[in-house]
Each structure stands twice: as C-alpha cells, then as structure tokens.
Amino acid sequence: MIIPENLTEFFYWVRERSENLWASEDWNKHEFYGAKWQPLTEPQIDEVEQRYGVKFNHEHREFLKILHAVDRKEIIEYDGENDEMIFEERTWFYNxxxxxxxxxERLHGLPDWFYSDVEGRNQVWLKSWGKKPESKEDREKIFQNWFSKIPQLLPIYGHRFVVGDDNLxxxxxxxxxxxDIIVMGWDFRTYLLNEIRNHLDIYEDVFDEEDHMFYPEVLPEIQEIFNQNFKYDETKDVPYFKEMMLYWSSGWSSFGMEYHPKGTTVHPIVKTDIAEENN
Known part of the structure; x- marks a missing residue:
C-alpha cells in the first residue's frame, strides 16, 4: 500500500478510501454507512477564523479544505442502570x-480544565513555576500567567486539539x-492514520503462535510511519506545554523517550508541589 507523503494528496487519499469503505455493503448496518466528508471553502475558513477569533496553521487549513467534518454522528454504546444499554450520539470531527x-466549550473551557488539576486531586505543579505558594490566589496568578503564553489549542475531535502555532x-x-497530555501525531498525516485507522482499512490479520488466533495489526508500512513520526528528535517541542506533557509518564512516548531510561532510576521531571510553608 502506498501512503501519499504529500499532505494534500494524503487528505484526498483519506477521503476516497474512507468514503469507499463507508459505501460498501459491509458497512450497511453501521451509522457511517454512506457517510461523506464536508469540506470547507477558503471563504468559509476565513469566516470561521473571524467568528471564533482563531488562526488555523497551514496543515489544519488544508485539512478543513479537503476533509473537515463528516455528515454523521458517532453512536456510543454503554451500560446504564439495571444493565440497560444506552446509545448516545456524539460528534465525530467538529463541524x-x-x-x-x-x-x-472546548475553546473557553481549557483554563478551568487545566486549573482543576492544579487545585484538585492531582495537585499538578510544574518545576518552572517555582515554589508552590501557600495562597490559592498566588497559585492561580502563576497558573494564569503560564496559560496566557501557551500556543492556541484548536478542537478537532473529542478532547483532541491542534496546536495552532504555524511557526513550529x-x-x-x-x-x-x-x-495529562499525549501527542496523537506530530503531523496531520500520522494523526489521521492513528485516529481513524478503523475507517481506512489499514489492518492485516496476523497469527499469534501463543494464542493460536489471528489478531488485526496495522500494516507494516503504517507502523513504520508511526515509528518514524514518534522517533526522538530534539526539535520536537510544544512551547510551555512540553513540561506538562512530561510531568506524567504517559507523555514520554510522545517524544520518543522513556520515563525510566534503561540503566537509570532518575525521574526526568521533579514535581515541586510542596507549599512554601512546608519547605
């Protein structure tokens, strides 16, 4: 399988491949049967930027011109009370x-969402913030100063966000x-292969000798894209956010690093969550 490297060609590849899959009879009982992407025009994108006070980076803008959103809702199933099955419609990609x-809600709820981890159970306090003040008012000032400098985060799907800084x-x-933040892809190509892999028919059945069963695995060429995209590179950065991403061990794989490198017992990020009066 040839996966286009050119981003524009890749977006068209995604659109054709996913829509062909959704149109197949194998999907006739799925909520995405017959689904279509709904791209935006250049004037529409300009109007959206003005309306929401945002600025899309060039990759995000190209995504909006070719893909953007789908004319279907995702159906989520979960158990309710008395083992009752609940079906809920959710937006797939934001229109x-x-x-x-x-x-x-996503755009304006971010400060409170992050700050709830500072004052809540997680007690997040970054080393770069200095000693943690005893006063909640002082802690909030430090946090707000930090948040005012972060790159703009633009919602794309669920709790996924595009880092909007085009200078990166x-x-x-x-x-x-x-x-708790991880990178889903260091570019849109890897992100979409990761996020919508079930809608792109990029799996093959691989026999497991131990279980004596076949399990689906992404094609080798797809796995190689993931391996290359998440390989360690010192140029990978998300200004102001990188430290928070590395605060939790889950974020280290995003940068191609291990939280506990082999042969060491050093924690790369030291949490400074002790109030001044306790130091």
Missing part, C-alpha cells in the same frame, strides 16, 4: 459551521485530558 456550542517545525495534534 465549524454547526457545532458552535461544543467548539466554544512540527505541527502536533494532542490528546488532552486536563494536564
């Missing part, structure tokens, strides 16, 4: 023309659950 409430060498898409 910037229709999903205003969800997008605004890499254009990462992150998954953020409050302060």
């Amino acid at each position: 910037w023309l229709k999903d205003e409430q969800e997008i605004m 060498k890499w254009k990462p898409i992150i998954s953020s659950w409050g302060s």
Whole structure:
C-alpha cells in the first residue's frame, strides 16, 4: 500500500478510501454507512477564523479544505442502570459551521480544565513555576500567567486539539485530558492514520503462535510511519506545554523517550508541589 507523503494528496487519499469503505455493503448496518466528508471553502475558513477569533496553521487549513467534518454522528454504546444499554450520539470531527456550542466549550473551557488539576486531586505543579505558594490566589496568578503564553489549542475531535502555532517545525495534534497530555501525531498525516485507522482499512490479520488466533495489526508500512513520526528528535517541542506533557509518564512516548531510561532510576521531571510553608 502506498501512503501519499504529500499532505494534500494524503487528505484526498483519506477521503476516497474512507468514503469507499463507508459505501460498501459491509458497512450497511453501521451509522457511517454512506457517510461523506464536508469540506470547507477558503471563504468559509476565513469566516470561521473571524467568528471564533482563531488562526488555523497551514496543515489544519488544508485539512478543513479537503476533509473537515463528516455528515454523521458517532453512536456510543454503554451500560446504564439495571444493565440497560444506552446509545448516545456524539460528534465525530467538529463541524465549524454547526457545532458552535461544543467548539466554544472546548475553546473557553481549557483554563478551568487545566486549573482543576492544579487545585484538585492531582495537585499538578510544574518545576518552572517555582515554589508552590501557600495562597490559592498566588497559585492561580502563576497558573494564569503560564496559560496566557501557551500556543492556541484548536478542537478537532473529542478532547483532541491542534496546536495552532504555524511557526513550529512540527505541527502536533494532542490528546488532552486536563494536564495529562499525549501527542496523537506530530503531523496531520500520522494523526489521521492513528485516529481513524478503523475507517481506512489499514489492518492485516496476523497469527499469534501463543494464542493460536489471528489478531488485526496495522500494516507494516503504517507502523513504520508511526515509528518514524514518534522517533526522538530534539526539535520536537510544544512551547510551555512540553513540561506538562512530561510531568506524567504517559507523555514520554510522545517524544520518543522513556520515563525510566534503561540503566537509570532518575525521574526526568521533579514535581515541586510542596507549599512554601512546608519547605
């Protein structure tokens, strides 16, 4: 399988491959049967930027012009009370023309979401913030000063965000659950192969000798893209966010590093969460 390296060609490849899959009879009982992407025009993208006060980086803008959103909702199933099955519709990729409430909640809810990890159970306090003040008011000032400097995060799907700084060498898409942040892809190509792999038919069945069963695995050429994209590179950075990403061990794989490198017992990030009065 040849995966286009050119980003524009790749987006068209994704659109054709996913829509062909959704149109197949194998998907006739799936909520995405017959689904289509809904790209935006250049004037629409300009209007969205003005309407929301945002600025898309060039990769994100190209994504919006070719893909953007799908004309279907995702159906989530989960168990309710008394073993009752609950079905819930959720937006798959945000539609910037229709999903205003969800997008605004994501855009404007970020400060409170992150700050809840500072004052809540997780007690997050970054080393670069200095000693943790006893006063909540002082802690909030330090946090707000830090948050005012972070790159703009633009919602794309669920709790996934595009880092909107076009000056960065890499254009990462992150998954953020409050302060617990990982990179889903250091570019849109890797992100989409990662995020919508089940909609691109990029698996093969591999026999497991131990279990004596076949299990689906992404094709070798896809795995190689992942391996290369997440390989350690000192130029990979997300200004102000990198330290928070490395605060939790889950973020280290995003940068191609291990939280506990072999042969060491050093924790790369030292948490400074002790109030001044206890130092």
